[in-house]
Amino acid sequence: MAIASDLHIVTGKGGTGKTTVAAALAMSLAGTGRRVLLCEVEGRQGIAQLFDVAPLPYEERKIAVGPTGGEVYALAIDPESALLEYLQMFYRLGRAGRALDRFGIIDFATTIAPGVRDVLLTGKVYEAAKRETGDRFVYDAVVLDAPPTGRITRFLNVNSELAGLAKVGPIRRQADSIMQMMRAPSTHVHLVTVLEEMPVTETIDAIAELGVARLPVGHVVVNLIQPDLITEPTRAALAADTLDADAIGAVLDRAGLPASAAGSLIDGGLDAAHRAELQGDQRAALEHCGRPVIELDRRPDGIDLGALYEMSDQLKDLT
Incomplete structure (x- = not known):
């Protein structure tokens, strides 16, 4: 059995439409009958805006159904809630954890401590991708609307750095497990760009950095083609x-x-x-750049659910 659900990580320079591509990819995966979790980690509520639903809480909610019965669930991951969940899951600090939050310690830990935010965010993605029901994973695939290309390698590789600090114990084992998933054949890092010099250069640089970190690069999606x-x-x-x-x-x-x-x-x-x-x-x-390229046309009338369905059909090669 695979170590986790298929993981599709979508990154791109700001303004390239990476959130839209991530949403369309989730719809494409659901179009094959799969149950998909679409996650965001930047606190922008971009998924809720695209699907015209209420702002997402720290809770998985169904937001769309594919034409063949697949489903898209969405989750907005914030580090504070992830840390509270972690404290409850491993240390049974339910009320005590909420008390820490009232004192501002949670915000301090996730803002000041280097890398803690990214460790918590990737840890929640790992938990969702590994979660099982019976003899199968809860989700067939997880799509992550990830941070921009300028910091994607550090974001995905943060647990490798953590493993270097924690030589033994549960933190080291957790960090190693997350990196095993990040580098698994079922994980793909897709990069979204537009045909402009700066985003293209950043995309090519990110492909090289991901390769050095042994993180699996998927497709390059060229969006907003004129x-x-x-x-x-x-x-x-x-x-x-x-x-x-x-x-x-x-x-x-x-x-x-x-x-x-x-x-x-x-x-x-x-x-x-x-x-x-x-x-x-x-x-x-x-x-x-050494990676397969898919092109998506600019949609002058904007993006709605119908446009996401159309885009999802163009992203079938990514599924």
């Missing part, structure tokens, strides 16, 4: 500066549009051609 609206003949004419503004103005006039818009139309075409060229450069850079 459609290329310019034909090759128009692109060539823009590059050669051979478009006639007067001729374009005459065409606009015959169509009942202001001829004066011709100059703005040409400028817009130049901007679109430049953007497409930049996207092409970044796409070429990602071709050499």
